[in-house]
Amino acid sequence: MSVTNLLDNWAEVRHFHPIDDKPHDPYKWAMSIDLDACIGCNACAVACYAENNLPVVGREKFQHGQVMHWMRIERYWNEDDREFPDQGAEFLPMMCQQCEAAPCETVCPVGATNHTQDGLNSQIYNRCIGSRYCSANCPYKVRYFNWYDYPTTDNVWPAEMNYQLNPDVTVRGKGVMEKCTFCVQRLRAAEVTAKGEGRIVREGEVQTACQQSCPTNAISFGNLVDPESRVYKQWKAQQVDLAKDEQEKDKQEGGSDLRGYRILEDLRTYPSVMYLERVRESAV
């Protein structure tokens, strides 16, 4: 601690928006999910349970809304009053949107949730005191609180079932908040390997668990500042700008024929997940 340090840091980090200067160098992890490809099969959600040591809370606690699915598949119906949902349902995988201006980050009293240089919204479990303010302030409600001490709860991980726990991921005890991490354990491993080889992580080198399992390849994940990445190309093609709360294409007269959008974008959370609208055939 020194005054010079103070002044230096103050001058350097007084940016109002992380994307205004260059913290996203060399990584900004982002996702895009094609709702037209998503079939709602739940493979991603189960893969997430397997990868991230999510507890199975059981019927009673599920009923009390204490389920811990970091990734949930939502099923929407068309809202007009037709007799049958004759254009099917719309499935939407929802997990932490890793907002660039995350409402959860600023309100945590102990700084247990912070932004990382590679654009993630990270949760520090052992710093968390469980005030749950972050969840209260999350518009997407994708944060999950450990209402009980699941590791010691009956039939969550009974003998042998605990052998499945992924040693790369913390098993969370009671009283801490958790959420989708974009499989940060995989990202770190890849980043470190790449650093050792003097390069950055290449496209396709790292996958999140949900992306890896998705049978229809609806989820793409990658480095948004790498022009080679599929995510970059998709965001670019859909003209979705991470740093905007309203996209240029949406301001056009008559809308655009692009289907990229971000959920609750107008709240200025700047989510890192772009969704592609579901499409339905107009001829039938």
Place this chain on the structure above:
Amino acid sequence: MKDIREDIAWAKINQDVMKSLENPRPMYWVILFFAALVLAVGIGCEVYQYRTGMGVANLDNPHVWGLYIGTFIFWIGMSHSGTLLSAILHLMHADWRKPIYRFAEAMTTFSLMTAGLFVLMHLGRLWQFYYAVPYPNERWAWPNFQSPLIWDAMAMFTYLSSSVLFLFIGMIPDIAIARDNMHSGWRKKLYTLLALGWEGTDRQWRNFRMTYLTVACFLIPLAVSVHSIVASDFAVSQQPGWHVTSFPPYFVAGALYSGCAAIITLFIILRYVFKFEDYMTLPILKKVVRLTFAIAMVWTYLNCVEFASVWYSHDAASKGVLIQKMTGAYAPFWWAMIFCGSIVPLIFAVKRFQTNIPVIFATSLLMNLGMWLERWMIVSPTFSHGYYPWTWDHDQWPSMIQWGIVFGSFGWFTLLFMVFCKMFPSVSMYEVKEMVYHRSLHLKQNGTPVEQTVEQGVH
């Protein structure tokens, strides 16, 4: 009717008040017993919750806060009237506050302590609460000063410690009286210690007056800021129903309101239990009742402002929350809040009821209930009906554990308050003497009672 008799002997004042430290009515012990019982239940629930996890409160994932935070705001709000009576009315020279401000100030302190408890027991990891304290630790990790919860903690700490100091300083002359009149024993030693050697010298009084005035000046903005910051917990967030600019004044008005209602309740209880009929007189009660009525109307107005601004905004989500409050699962509670908070105080508009103790007592309890409901209705409906319809959750009700802890807090407060009132003079003796002195002086000079002018000063 005079708010206090001028001919009351100063020695009698001492005697009467000192008596409250010795032998209250049996009702005192009854109240104490029930308070302890309720507290024991609350402690039991908290121990269970601490050991098992917050899930036993039946909170859930979108609905992460519940009665705890609602009741927390309630207690914080309640603290504000102590400051209103002791500081604001002090600056306004409304000297009818003098017999009653001491217990109001004590109420401030203890309700703040109760509110603090809620902050703690609401934590998922209570045992790590000190992470939120900016203490220099080996990791040099500080709390997040951006968080309104840290503002809250800071404001509450400031408010609590300032209130304790304010209460204590204002009490020094009375502790000296207690010291002089208490038969020897541990209590005499305690009073001797706490009186700090006060003897009422001219130098002490001079500095005392200045200090009291200064601290009072600080307390007023502090009290306003405390509840504004509590309001910021909600207003600074971006949830529908919370993200409202008018929340800070709305909260402050609500705080004064619930505090005044609580003062009326406690006024009536203390008056009976400690036989303070000569000091906590009906005319003073009438003034408090009128004050409460006025604040109730201010609150009602701000309520309407809030609804109107939501209603005429284009924010569908906020509107949805409001409609949900009015018509959804919470509707009975919401309408009960409107009834208790805005309709019930209209009774006070009837002059006949302004001095009718049973009516006032019942009304004050209802208003307290209404204000408690108000806090719950601020917290819960937003959780059950946020931006994200998929996670709406209209059927989540507090468990018995949650209720137990909430009730336990009332026991805790009552216990602390009642013990305080028996340990320390809950009527300010020296100030009642001042009041009597000024009244008699006034009477001597122009033969008219002062009541009228004072009243104008208040309203």
Place this chain on the structure above:
Amino acid sequence: MIDSEFDRRDFLKVLGWGGAAVALSGCGNTSIEDGKETIVSYVQAKDYVIPGVAVYFNSTCAQCDAGCSITGKIREGRVLKLEGNPESPINKGRLCGLGQASVQHHYNPDRVREPLLRQGDKGEAISWEKAYGLINEKLSGVKGEEIAFITGDVSGHQKVLLGNYMDSLGSKNHFVYEAAAPAVVRAANLKAYGVEMPRYRIDKAKVVLSFGADFLGTWVSPVHFAQQYAAFRKGVDGQRGVLIQAESKMTLTGANADRWLAVRPGTEGILALGIINALGIATGDVAQLVKDYDKARVSRDTGVEPSHIDKIAAILRLRSPSLVLAGSAAEGYVHGMQNAEAINLLNYVLGNVGKTIESPVSVPFPQLAPSKGNTASLKRLNDDLAAGKYKVLFNIATNPVFTAPASYKFGDSMAKAGFKVAFAHYLDETALQADLVLPLDSEMEDWGTHVPEYLTETAQINIQQPLMERLHANTRGMGDILLALVKQRKPEEYKAFDDYYGYLRGAMLQNKGALGGAEKDDDNFWNDTLSNGIVKLSGPSSALSGKADVAGLKLPAPREADKEYPLRLIASVTSNLRDGRHTNQPWIQESPDPLTTIVWDSWIEMHPKKAAELGIVEGDIVKVTSRTGSISAQVYVFPGIHPEAVSIPIGRGHEAMGRYAKGYGVNPFSIMDSVFESTTGELAMHETNVNIAKTGQRVIVVKDEGPVGGKQMGARIAVSRSTDQVDLSKEV
């Protein structure tokens, strides 16, 4: 594909090495008691354990019969997570939720750990020697025809070994039973195309018209079809494939359709003929057949609006090739075969045969090819058992007591067999009734080969190898048990094989040339085989030989409403639960049903109109009564179902099996009437008629969706647009 070359090479590096290690140690098949293992420091542990580093082995998923290849992540000798094996043309690196959950099958705390011998109501743990001895003893003097075997789909060398054992016993009574298999469609396909399962090319089709084939959720090979579907939706030059689904109860596939048609139960064939009629391009016999099926009549019979029939006919005419699929919704009736035939006829009329319906490949080793399960076999077995024909019954990992309609009284029939041996993972309903329970290894401990029923680009043999040591010392692989049993009969012929691993390796090496390893030495070939997890073969493809044969195709008029039992019960198969063999895996229980989002319980789907008519709201407990029996369950008001039908998913309602399965939900088989498809004798799963009575109880349905259900309440969350507002060709 996202997987870059880099990724793949990395995989292989580990795998090649890992596979070698397995071959050397025979992981999972030596036990400490054998004295073949040496105590070593953990830092110099087995070759396949590097502390702190994950190694990967390839194997095959056994959760369903699609035969997806998996790659298991193993750390410190424990399997942690499964991914799809990118080398497999079936699943191309992807894996469904059910597959992910198979680790929970492996680590399940309720697995059977010792051979159990029935002593009254209890099971007594006995040694394997004693168990084998007992079987030998009980078989002595029993004639071959008095011995029956019931299995699920079985293929590969286990099938060979099973066949050898049966031969040695002289038994020909092999009943292959699958509760939810497309057996009627297979028969109809055989008639129409000359093969049971042609190769469907959803990815080549521009329009897919599916009559209840839930190919994204449960049908045949869902992960494979989902990948085809993804390509189909991307389309060529931005022309996106169009999916039309006609069924009485919305399936996962139906939920993804561009147009979902609620068809009156049982009238799928009529709709198919109506569409042929509307197409107006049929000639000859076909034209003759469909001439009565004009729009008005079809619309009246099926409940599908005439405008929809027109639009579908128009788009089918316009966009070619298309693909028409017949699925479980069509086949579950007495006239299921007719339905399926009428639907297959559409493919002929549209000229899809040969374009999107291709001739399938098959494995050049017919002895390894799968025995395909159906429900008619169970019916036969049940009749035989009831008649007291069998003295000894071997049940290999099936659970017919749970999945047979209650009217079979399968438990009672089974009791008539003198000695019942169950090869089981769990003490499920059927194993509980056995006299001897033999605990099976999980698929992550066992050796084996599998030939998927539905092959894709190439013929392939899937290798199943242990991903870790046995979790419980006293479980055995199916192959090992069969080998031990067959050795009892023919000790000389099998004495060369210590265990099934040896047998399997020997059998594979014997055919090294045919398996593509002619130029490799034995060890290299074997190691490569294990590390690949798949042996790809160029198998013969059976040509499509069928023709549009309309002889005997006659569809009954829609059923008149039954006064006493006015509603159709559709016992639906959901993608999570399938036939209920995975219900004890908690991820499966807690994974919300995609359409209703209900977890941990059964429900009755009912159309809002019907519910309103009966005064029922969500969460009401109703009593569903059929001619066979009645059950009570919670109602979920669901728009995606025909008002004349109600639906209960199968798979829940276990009375045994384990802590996560027992006592959750109800089993619709317990009220299913014994009605059979007229041609194939398959159980007609949709022919049960029921009535519904309120019980007056109401519960909160345990589900993921909120109180407003699938509404967005004006929020812009899940957004949809129609194809005329989008230009997919611009996309990445």
Place this chain on the structure above:
Amino acid sequence: MSKRHLLALYGDFDQAEAVVKELRNTKITGFDVNDDMIVKSPIEHPEVEKFLGEKPVYVQWFTLIGAVIGGSLGFLGISSAQANFFMQMKGGKPIVPLPANFVLTYELFILGGVYITVLGFLICSGLPAKRSPLYNAKVSVDNIGILVKAEEAAVAVLKAIFAKHQAIEIQEEAGK
């Protein structure tokens, strides 16, 4: 030279005022009216201060200093805690966010003000104090007490003045 204490009690403020006036106007050797007289009263009595003459009060200076120190140290402390050590990056917010820090600065401003004021009160009024040699509990009831300290020679004169104004009671420190 030893001094002795005398305490006279009066039941009436007017009498006490008269006594003080007389003490002021009378030259008594061995007694300085400004240094050796303390007036004790049961209530905060403006009249007492009036007849004793205006005396300066310094508490407000403590207040000023406290508030300024509280506010400025608060802001600097918080900002340096944010900008030094582990920076907590918050998406969309600067590391040193001024609005948030102003709120805390405000609180610390008040906190400093109140604490130092109270400290100032204790210093200025000499509390906690040793009890004075002569004290009568009646001062805390309704009497006004005049405590004087005088040399032996002046005691008698003072006594006379007290008695002249009808003191209720005159207490005298025992001679050495």
